[in-house]
Amino acid sequence: QKEVEQDPGPLSVPEGAIVSLNCTYSNSAFQYFMWYRQYSRKGPELLMYTYSSGNKEDGRFTAQVDKSSKYISLFIRDSQPSDSATYLCAMTRFNAGKSTFGDGTTLTVKP
Amino acid sequence: EAGVTQFPSHSVIEKGQTVTLRCDPISGHDNLYWYRRVMGKEIKFLLHFVKESKQDESGMPNNRFLAERTGGTYSTLKVQPAELEDSGVYFCASSQVQGSSPLHFGNGTRLTVT
Numbered sequence: 001q002k003e004v005e006q007d008p009g010p011l012s013v014p015e016g017a018i019v020s021l022n023c024t025y026s027n028s029a030f031q032y033f034m035w036y037r038q039y040s041r042k043g044p045e046l047l048m049y050t051y052s053s054g055n056k057e058d059g060r061f062t063a064q065v066d067k068s069s070k071y072i073s074l075f076i077r078d079s080q081p082s083d084s085a086t087y088l089c090a091m092t093r094f095n096a097g098k099s100t101f102g103d104g105t106t107l108t109v110k111p
Numbered sequence: 112e113a114g115v116t117q118f119p120s121h122s123v124i125e126k127g128q129t130v131t132l133r134c135d136p137i138s139g140h141d142n143l144y145w146y147r148r149v150m151g152k153e154i155k156f157l158l159h160f161v162k163e164s165k166q167d168e169s170g171m172p173n174n175r176f177l178a179e180r181t182g183g184t185y186s187t188l189k190v191q192p193a194e195l196e197d198s199g200v201y202f203c204a205s206s207q208v209q210g211s212s213p214l215h216f217g218n219g220t221r222l223t224v225t
Contacts, residue, residue, distance in 0.1 A: 002153075032213075033113070034213050041218070042218050042219075043115070043202055043204075043217050043218045044154070044214075045216065046213045046214070088154065090214075093152045097142060097144065097159035097161075097167055098167060098169075098170070099156070100152060100153070101154040103145075103152070104154075
């Protein structure tokens with residue numbers, strides 16, 4: 001069983017829709033939770049970074065962490081065609097170097 | 112600040128040949144990581160340098176892969192001899208602090224072994 005499972009997608013939504021992207025994990029040692037966005041032929045770029053359970057908001061993006069359920073989500077409000085990309089969740093143990101990634105969810109926002 | 116840069120962006124080699132990938136991290140980032148994504152799979156950790164020392168190389172698939180970071184600046188990842196299953200995208204990332212700071216990725220080297 002993988003340590004991190006990500007909803008596979010792909011997702012296709014109309015412009016302006018609310019998007020929900022989700023990951024579950026099995027290892028309670030994960031303490032840091034990240035969402036990366038990756039455009040085609042580019043490297044992942046950090047979108048959101050959280051440590052504790054709860055919500056963190058940045059513009060149209062909200063990251064949600066529920067450590068008791070081992071579940072994280074990324075919400076995108078008022079989605080735009082420029083949000084079309086692959087979204088990756090990633091997690092890191094405390095004081096550890098490596099991150100463990102989900103498979104990624106490809107999102108297409110149609111104008 | 113300049114981001115993480117990787118060279119080459121794309122490499123096509125034949126099975127049995129040698130390829131060397133290079134990564135220049137963000138200046139001042141002591142932590143440097145190599146990751147790989149093969150077709151249809153998730154991005155997987157290969158190894159982690161702190162300055163010039165290998166902190167964790169648990170993800171290196173076998174002894175055909177050799178990573179170095181002389182002087183604690185840029186890093187190279189050599190594959191020798193390359194096999195078909197080595198094809199994929201190799202990402203380098205760097206961070207300031209181990210674990211508690213997120214990764215800054217390069218755009219990757221797309222390796223195709225034929």
